[in-house]
Amino acid sequence: xxxxxxxxxxxxxxxxxxxxxxxxxxxxxxxxxxxxxxxxxxxxxxxxxxxxxxxxxxxxxxxxxxxxxxxxxxxxxxxxxxxxxxxxxxxxxxxxxxxxxxxxxxxxxxxxxxxxxxxxxxxxxxxxxxxxxxxxxxxxxxxxxxxxxxxxxxxxxxxxxxxxxxxxxxxxxxxxxxxxxxxxxxxxxxxxxxxxxxxxxxxxxxxxxxxxxxxxxxxxxxxxxxxxxxxxxxxxxxxxxxxxxxxxxxxxxxxxxxxxxxxxxxxxxxxxxxxxxxxxxxxxxxxxxxxxxxxxxxxxxxxxxxxxxxxxxxxxxxxxxxxxxxxxxxx
Amino acid sequence: xxxxxxxxxxxxxxxxxxxxxxxxxxxxxxxxxxxxxxxxxxxxxxxxxxxxxxxxxxxxxxxxxxxxxxxxxxxxxxxxxxxxxxxxxxxxxxxxxxxxxxxxxxxxxxxxxxxxxxxxxxxxxxxxxxxxxxxxxxxxxxxxxxxxxxxxxxxxxxxxxxxxxxxxxxxxxxxx
Numbered sequence: 001x002x003x004x005x006x007x008x009x010x011x012x013x014x015x016x017x018x019x020x021x022x023x024x025x026x027x028x029x030x031x032x033x034x035x036x037x038x039x040x041x042x043x044x045x046x047x048x049x050x051x052x053x054x055x056x057x058x059x060x061x062x063x064x065x066x067x068x069x070x071x072x073x074x075x076x077x078x079x080x081x082x083x084x085x086x087x088x089x090x091x092x093x094x095x096x097x098x099x100x101x102x103x104x105x106x107x108x109x110x111x112x113x114x115x116x117x118x119x120x121x122x123x124x125x126x127x128x129x130x131x132x133x134x135x136x137x138x139x140x141x142x143x144x145x146x147x148x149x150x151x152x153x154x155x156x157x158x159x160x161x162x163x164x165x166x167x168x169x170x171x172x173x174x175x176x177x178x179x180x181x182x183x184x185x186x187x188x189x190x191x192x193x194x195x196x197x198x199x200x201x202x203x204x205x206x207x208x209x210x211x212x213x214x215x216x217x218x219x220x221x222x223x224x225x226x227x228x229x230x231x232x233x234x235x236x237x238x239x240x241x242x243x244x245x246x247x248x249x250x251x252x253x254x255x256x257x258x259x260x261x262x263x264x265x266x267x268x269x270x271x272x273x274x275x276x277x278x279x280x281x282x283x284x285x286x287x288x289x290x291x292x293x294x295x296x297x298x299x300x301x302x303x304x305x306x307x308x309x310x311x312x313x314x315x316x317x318x319x320x321x322x323x324x325x326x327x328x329x330x331x
Numbered sequence: 332x333x334x335x336x337x338x339x340x341x342x343x344x345x346x347x348x349x350x351x352x353x354x355x356x357x358x359x360x361x362x363x364x365x366x367x368x369x370x371x372x373x374x375x376x377x378x379x380x381x382x383x384x385x386x387x388x389x390x391x392x393x394x395x396x397x398x399x400x401x402x403x404x405x406x407x408x409x410x411x412x413x414x415x416x417x418x419x420x421x422x423x424x425x426x427x428x429x430x431x432x433x434x435x436x437x438x439x440x441x442x443x444x445x446x447x448x449x450x451x452x453x454x455x456x457x458x459x460x461x462x463x464x465x466x467x468x469x470x471x472x473x474x475x476x477x478x479x480x481x482x483x484x485x486x487x488x489x490x491x492x493x494x495x496x497x498x499x500x501x502x503x504x505x506x507x
Binding site for chain 1: 406407408409410414415440443444447451454458460461464465468471472475478479482483
């Protein structure tokens with residue numbers, strides 16, 4: 001495969017990747033279907049922002065956010081059914097069970113670990129140790145600015161954590177499991193080794209003093225934008241949206257079997273962060289995964305980072321301490 | 332269900348060291364068994380030939396010995412129609428009014444899903460602050476198990492029936 005030159009890199013030499021928006025297929029069907037799948041994403045974003053800005057205090061609470069989140073996921077599953085991007089990404093019962101297993105682990109064990117050993121615990125410790133108080137000025141800014149900054153700061157941190165995972169072997173070991181997924185569906189974002197799920201959840205948002213509603217609004221922004229990273233739905237995503245926000249097209253390139261393509265589009269929500277640092281590739285890919293698309297079992301997903309770390313360490317130690325065998329000429 | 336097939340013991344250990352443990356009722360949790368009458372008169376070789384594309388999927392090994400096909404799967408692809416099974420046998424046997432395909436397959440995915448409600452109940456018990464989400468997920472997986480235990484055997488039965496009934500359909504699926 002020749003690949004396509006993007007900056008200094010050749011994308012798609014190992015596995016097919018469509019580069020450039022002009023080459024990405026459009027939604028097929030009648031005018032109603034095309035209208036829905038063109039304006040769905042912006043309409044939901046506007047509705048969510050308006051809801052969290054204007055909802056009365058009696059309903060603007062975390063339980064409402066959870067209910068909206070679950071309802072939205074169910075709606076997106078139905079969109080996958082109605083207008084799939086690729087038949088080869090069709091959701092099966094087994095895929096659904098596997099994906100929801102990881103969602104369940106995230107909501108229970110990983111959340112518990114984050115609270116007691118992760119960012120919540122670290123932030124509480126730092127506050128206590130230095131007694132510097134929170135950054136109270138944050139609360140005086142307009143609500144929407146606070147919400148954007150919360151989600152942007154989190155995504156900026158996530159960008160570098162994610163990029164670090166693709167460039168530093170110990171972190172890659174934890175993240176590699178997520179790259180063995182071979183199709184994108186709602187909730188595929190949760191599939192990965194729990195150690196990675198813990199690491200990717202680390203953030204510094206807790207340092208800032210913000211209004212609770214700003215946090216809910218920031219969560220709404222995340223839901224209405226970054227959920228589309230992993231989804232098997234064909235949208236006619238508006239030009240301005242795909243310039244600013246991460247899309248399923250961007251993220252499919254990131255999950256491509258092509259190595260160079262996978263080293264792009266690291267942000268979770270704001271793709272302009274990738275544009276700022278030169279790692280954005282606009283396009284899409286259908287063939288996803290590692291090792292030619294091998295699907296990993298749940299058991300292997302749980303153990304892979306540790307078994308690989310053991311194998312690599314052993315090989316490195318053997319190479320270090322065992323002298324290389326000297327060549328003996330054949331008699 | 333055929334009594335002989337239903338009584339087949341569950342092989343609990345690796346093939347080299349098979350230890351027969353009879354779990355006649357419990358093993359319905361993870362085993363899918365059934366019998367499908369052959370509408371057209373087919374020899375075992377012809378029947379297995381029509382089902383061939385199902386066993387050509389990546390990660391699948393199969394062996395045909397007379398009237399019996401034995402298969403095993405390792406890390407099946409997500410879109411493999413038999414992805415929930417890791418091993419099993421299919422046998423073409425004489426039956427009333429002709430022949431039938433008897434199948435007996437083992438599904439670690441069904442067993443995994445069956446175990447998940449218990450895992451999340453354990454989490455609810457151990458981590459008191461995660462109780463509500465853990466209970467919700469226990470409920471979700473209990474529902475998914477029931478749905479999968481009903482749906483998946485029907486899907487594979489339909490796939491077998493379609494291929495056995497229509498040679499052209501089997502050839503098309505194989506080509507596609």
